[in-house]
Amino acid sequence: MTISTSKRVSAFAFAAAVAFGACSSTGSTPSSSAAPTMAASQAPADTGGSAAPSTAGATAPEPASASLTLQGAGATFPTPLYSKWFEDYSAKYANIKIDYQSIGSGGGIKGITEQTVDFGASDAAIKDEEIAKLPAGTKIVHIPTALGAVVVIYNLQGVTDLNLDADNIAGIFLGKIKKWNDPAIAANNSGATLPDKAILVAHRSDGSGTTNAFTTYLDTVSPEWHTAVGKGKEVKWPTGVGAQGNDGVATAVKQTDGAVGYAELQYAVQANLSSAKVKNADGQFVAGSTDGVTAAAEGAVADFPADFRANPIINGKGATAYPIASYTYLLVYQDQKDADKGKSIVAFMYWALNDGQAEENALGYAPLPKEVQDKAIAALHTFTAGGSPIWP
Numbered sequence: 001m002t003i004s005t006s007k008r009v010s011a012f013a014f015a016a017a018v019a020f021g022a023c024s025s026t027g028s029t030p031s032s033s034a035a036p037t038m039a040a041s042q043a044p045a046d047t048g049g050s051a052a053p054s055t056a057g058a059t060a061p062e063p064a065s066a067s068l069t070l071q072g073a074g075a076t077f078p079t080p081l082y083s084k085w086f087e088d089y090s091a092k093y094a095n096i097k098i099d100y101q102s103i104g105s106g107g108g109i110k111g112i113t114e115q116t117v118d119f120g121a122s123d124a125a126i127k128d129e130e131i132a133k134l135p136a137g138t139k140i141v142h143i144p145t146a147l148g149a150v151v152v153i154y155n156l157q158g159v160t161d162l163n164l165d166a167d168n169i170a171g172i173f174l175g176k177i178k179k180w181n182d183p184a185i186a187a188n189n190s191g192a193t194l195p196d197k198a199i200l201v202a203h204r205s206d207g208s209g210t211t212n213a214f215t216t217y218l219d220t221v222s223p224e225w226h227t228a229v230g231k232g233k234e235v236k237w238p239t240g241v242g243a244q245g246n247d248g249v250a251t252a253v254k255q256t257d258g259a260v261g262y263a264e265l266q267y268a269v270q271a272n273l274s275s276a277k278v279k280n281a282d283g284q285f286v287a288g289s290t291d292g293v294t295a296a297a298e299g300a301v302a303d304f305p306a307d308f309r310a311n312p313i314i315n316g317k318g319a320t321a322y323p324i325a326s327y328t329y330l331l332v333y334q335d336q337k338d339a340d341k342g343k344s345i346v347a348f349m350y351w352a353l354n355d356g357q358a359e360e361n362a363l364g365y366a367p368l369p370k371e372v373q374d375k376a377i378a379a380l381h382t383f384t385a386g387g388s389p390i391w392p
Helices: 014-020 079-092 105-113 166-174 209-221 223-228 245-255 265-270 290-299 339-353 355-359 370-382
Strands: 002-005 068-074 096-102 119-122 140-154 200-204 241-243 259-264 277-279 324-333
Touching (some): 068 105, 068 339, 079 339, 096 339, 105 119, 105 209, 140 245, 140 290, 140 339, 166 200, 166 209, 200 209, 209 259, 209 324, 241 245, 245 265, 259 265, 324 339, 339 355, 339 370
Parallel strands (some): 002 096, 068 119, 200 241, 200 259
Antiparallel strands (some): 119 324
């Protein structure tokens, strides 16, 4: 098992960013390393519900007996989880190696649509306009694997507990709230001593599913953000300096007193960074947690789409729901040209959707709701190799 990440920015020029004003990101997507070309396939299949055969009593699929390496690339959001999964799976099946390039969701979508990897990974579903560019009749299936929280991380000496509402977060990332002791922030933090210190914003510079979730939140809660910036894997940021990957943003925030950014929960934990409690739709300030994400996901199960391309869960229902949650996906061609690789990918996904789910909470991720898990397992029956079912 190999996990590699792109080179990260080691020093962060926040002073320059403040001096010269807003900094936008071009967010060019790195290309994935060379890998075997897979079967042509895209345009999301309707893989949910009763369309797939029942898995009741089905024998678990097994990988190929041949020694082979599966090449994957994409999201940094689930990398801590996938690292553990790939290691455990290769320990169980010594002949199967999984080489995963952690280059961001944009890179994962690029790699899978250009057929340079065996599977992609993304926290943002492939868009209709991206699907439209693919060869007619081809399909990629989105297989959900986990959910995570996108948290607002900060580095503010002496402040370990911070409440932020939607207006606070939008104001900070619009560059309108410039000091930590701004009255709008102070109003949500009665009794706290907030310093008269400049707020220094860090954001992603690469195409990112984490950015998609975070900007979807901002786009939902702030009319000004909706008009001026919008949402997506890449946006033109009104302020701040970019870093690559969740780990790059976390490193940037950790290195700079007064900095603020956003990252998947586990990256905040690994970097020992504080994250703000965010006001949810019920008016409660809720910390990012697996429990908060689970509550949000359970409240949105009825809205989970048949093609599995779920939007981020923003302001989910319930007093304990964390307001910025997102599914993360493996992106896999429905028809596989290489039968051994196809068999091995399906077997791994089955393992991830069963044994792998038990590992998620300990690593800072929320397991799939049972209804979504069942639909994802059923979808594995739709994969084929040269038109023949891989797991009938």
